[in-house]
Amino acid sequence: MLRLIVLLACLPVSLLAGCASAPPAQTEAAAKPMPPIAERRKHIVRSPQGDRVDPYYWLRDDERQDPDVLAYLEAENAYTEAKLAPYAKLRETLYEEIVARLKSDDASPPTYDNGYWYYTRFETGRDYPIVARRKGSMDAPEEILLDQNNRAEGHDFYRLGDYEISPDNRLMAVAEDTVGRRQYSLRVKNLETGEWLDDAVENLNANLVWTPDNASVLYVEKDPTTLLGKRVRQHRLGETGEDRLIYEEPDDAFYMGIGRGKSGEFLYVGLYSTEQTEYRFARADDASLNFQPVLPREEQHEYEVTDHNGRFVILTNWQARNFRVMTAPVATSADKSTWQPLIAASDDVLIESVEVFKHHLAINERRDGLRKIRVMDWAGDNSLVIDADEPTYAASLIGSAEYDWPWMRYDLDTLTNPTTTIDYNLVTGEKRVLKVQPVEGDFDPDAYTSEYIRANARDGTQVPVSIVYRKNLRQPGKNPLLVYGYGSYGYSMDPYLSVSRLSLLDRGFVFAIAHIRGGQEMGRHWYDHGKLQHKINTFNDFIDVTEHLVAEGYGASDKVFAAGGSAGGLLVGAVANMRPALYRGIIASVPFVDVVTTMLDESIPLTTNEFDEWGNPKEPQAYETMLAYSPYDNVAEQDYPAMLITGGLWDSQVQYFEPAKWVARLRHRKTDDNMLLLHMNMDAGHGGKSGRYRRYEEVALEYSFMLAQLGIQDPDAKAVEVTP
Numbered sequence: 001m002l003r004l005i006v007l008l009a010c011l012p013v014s015l016l017a018g019c020a021s022a023p024p025a026q027t028e029a030a031a032k033p034m035p036p037i038a039e040r041r042k043h044i045v046r047s048p049q050g051d052r053v054d055p056y057y058w059l060r061d062d063e064r065q066d067p068d069v070l071a072y073l074e075a076e077n078a079y080t081e082a083k084l085a086p087y088a089k090l091r092e093t094l095y096e097e098i099v100a101r102l103k104s105d106d107a108s109p110p111t112y113d114n115g116y117w118y119y120t121r122f123e124t125g126r127d128y129p130i131v132a133r134r135k136g137s138m139d140a141p142e143e144i145l146l147d148q149n150n151r152a153e154g155h156d157f158y159r160l161g162d163y164e165i166s167p168d169n170r171l172m173a174v175a176e177d178t179v180g181r182r183q184y185s186l187r188v189k190n191l192e193t194g195e196w197l198d199d200a201v202e203n204l205n206a207n208l209v210w211t212p213d214n215a216s217v218l219y220v221e222k223d224p225t226t227l228l229g230k231r232v233r234q235h236r237l238g239e240t241g242e243d244r245l246i247y248e249e250p251d252d253a254f255y256m257g258i259g260r261g262k263s264g265e266f267l268y269v270g271l272y273s274t275e276q277t278e279y280r281f282a283r284a285d286d287a288s289l290n291f292q293p294v295l296p297r298e299e300q301h302e303y304e305v306t307d308h309n310g311r312f313v314i315l316t317n318w319q320a321r322n323f324r325v326m327t328a329p330v331a332t333s334a335d336k337s338t339w340q341p342l343i344a345a346s347d348d349v350l351i352e353s354v355e356v357f358k359h360h361l362a363i364n365e366r367r368d369g370l371r372k373i374r375v376m377d378w379a380g381d382n383s384l385v386i387d388a389d390e391p392t393y394a395a396s397l398i399g400s401a402e403y404d405w406p407w408m409r410y411d412l413d414t415l416t417n418p419t420t421t422i423d424y425n426l427v428t429g430e431k432r433v434l435k436v437q438p439v440e441g442d443f444d445p446d447a448y449t450s451e452y453i454r455a456n457a458r459d460g461t462q463v464p465v466s467i468v469y470r471k472n473l474r475q476p477g478k479n480p481l482l483v484y485g486y487g488s489y490g491y492s493m494d495p496y497l498s499v500s501r502l503s504l505l506d507r508g509f510v511f512a513i514a515h516i517r518g519g520q521e522m523g524r525h526w527y528d529h530g531k532l533q534h535k536i537n538t539f540n541d542f543i544d545v546t547e548h549l550v551a552e553g554y555g556a557s558d559k560v561f562a563a564g565g566s567a568g569g570l571l572v573g574a575v576a577n578m579r580p581a582l583y584r585g586i587i588a589s590v591p592f593v594d595v596v597t598t599m600l601d602e603s604i605p606l607t608t609n610e611f612d613e614w615g616n617p618k619e620p621q622a623y624e625t626m627l628a629y630s631p632y633d634n635v636a637e638q639d640y641p642a643m644l645i646t647g648g649l650w651d652s653q654v655q656y657f658e659p660a661k662w663v664a665r666l667r668h669r670k671t672d673d674n675m676l677l678l679h680m681n682m683d684a685g686h687g688g689k690s691g692r693y694r695r696y697e698e699v700a701l702e703y704s705f706m707l708a709q710l711g712i713q714d715p716d717a718k719a720v721e722v723t724p
Helices: 067-083 085-100 148-152 524-528 536-551 567-578 595-600 608-614 620-629 657-669 695-709
Strands: 043-045 052-054 111-113 116-121 130-135 142-147 159-165 171-177 184-190 196-204 216-222 229-236 244-248 255-260 266-272 277-283 303-308 311-316 324-329 340-343 349-356 360-367 370-377 384-386 393-397 407-414 420-425 431-436 448-456 462-470 481-484 510-514 560-565 585-589 642-648 676-681
Touching (some): 052 595, 142 148, 184 216, 303 349, 311 349, 481 536, 536 620, 560 567, 560 695, 595 608
Parallel strands (some): 585 642
Antiparallel strands (some): 043 052, 116 130, 159 171, 184 196, 196 216, 324 340, 349 360, 393 407
16 A cells, blocks of 8 residues: 555654662752743733633744743753663663664665665764665665765765655655754755755655656645645755645645556645545656546545555545455546445554565454554455464564565564564465674574563453563562653554663663553544543543553552653653652653643644544634643642653744743642652754664663662663572
């Protein structure tokens, strides 16, 4: 299935995954920041439901240049560093042991596309990968297409969003971000001469598409304020002035992406909001690029489209809550009466995505919370399910760039074994292990155990939980426990082995993923029962999972931590207000916490697209529901656990002022002396620092914060005793 690139509220890369003695004395080199509540700076947040006073609204600066705001953020950063200074050696050790597990000259498995094998590789000690290819076979000479280290020089942040090779293999278009705001720039390189062309386009989404004549690139232009993709434009190489407008989306409730079908016959524009999608298509050889709807958008109808043998292949929830697969003639696709069933809907299986090949079909499906792959031929025969023998796992389609190709590629992830990339031959059934992600050092997967259990929620719902720990450090009722969750957008949290998380497991932590409602692990109903008026289920599930884990001995009641990022930051923020005594510490990364104010302001990125996720606070019922759980609005005069809250000044998904304001309100209202730290990355966005190694600096910060709450300062100390 064509997967168009749409940048939603993605998870930050730094997300996580002891003795109970008193911590050492803290340095007071930096004074605790206490932002003023000056009358002149109070702001009235107006809504049809009434006005609210926001005393910390002054921390919002859309230009990110206000000296008072920047000074306050720097003061918070200095305070965080001062409070964690006694743990500097621990933090340094954590960072060093994490990066030591990375293979310094790692490389990706090569992918075949239009006559070349493409791959990325790292050079020892360098932060960014090199994009390279070889013609015909991997024995051919290497061509370096893009050295991202060179492109990153002179920038505090660098991210390659996309690169696309022209059909004649001579040119490469790239989308690059050097700020962290996800406003990408288009550049084009001549691969024969190595020269960069003068062509440059700013402020666009990350995905690009070449036209078949090799003379122009399609891209999605962003609104400079809301950062929504608004227009598809065609940039002709060598031309200046405004690029040709191909399509403009009038409704700000829709995201936009572009792509090419694997068969090469069609180009697509994908438009999607939370509960509605529309795909538009044009024949690749049509110079007019007249994009027509596959099916005009309909309320509550979500679908995805690719093509095979002159027909559209449609993944749809029409009369199918967990989705089904249908086909339709291209000429009559707008008439659903002409659609024909290919794969039926199931109450027990959620169909997540489809990958087409000339002779076969591959489906990513989710059953009992676990992601599997089903392969079949187009007649529906020879169906086979690919899964794993581990208690908790995820088999994830990677697919193939080639349409007429016998090999289907997928990743297999578990909590105890590194990511394994496998090619499966759709004709013979042969499996080839292309790569097991290296973990350097003395890593032994047999030293760890994973479990997949159920926890009872208060309404009787069984919530799945994935658990991992080191065998010889498991001490029932004594281990520190880290519970992680997300629970929004229907995004399922799949298990994987984290090279950084090993540093916690090797010190005695038990790590648990709470597969709470709001995700889609158990099917579409799991998502529906964790959003809008049912959002409270997300928070209750997380609390109930935590209590169940403690009751079953997975963690000591006084050593429990919670972590989440972005919408998961909303989760742990709400939980902090609801059950603060349940947790020793909380880490909220780039958290979405000022729910009502943000959703009332349609100039903020993501707001208009997400009314179907959170509700529109201009409606009374939605306003009351959101106000009841919004972490910022519900900060109370009570004791809170120790809290580390992170943000990115250039974050485009969750604006930096949300965590900043939240910390400010907590400072004034909380009644305890526990650590409250804000770490604001001043030159990064939603995903944290860029670069292979730099990202782990933030992980080491988070881990040292948790260990500090357990009184662990010695880098070699364990949180529990080692058992034989």
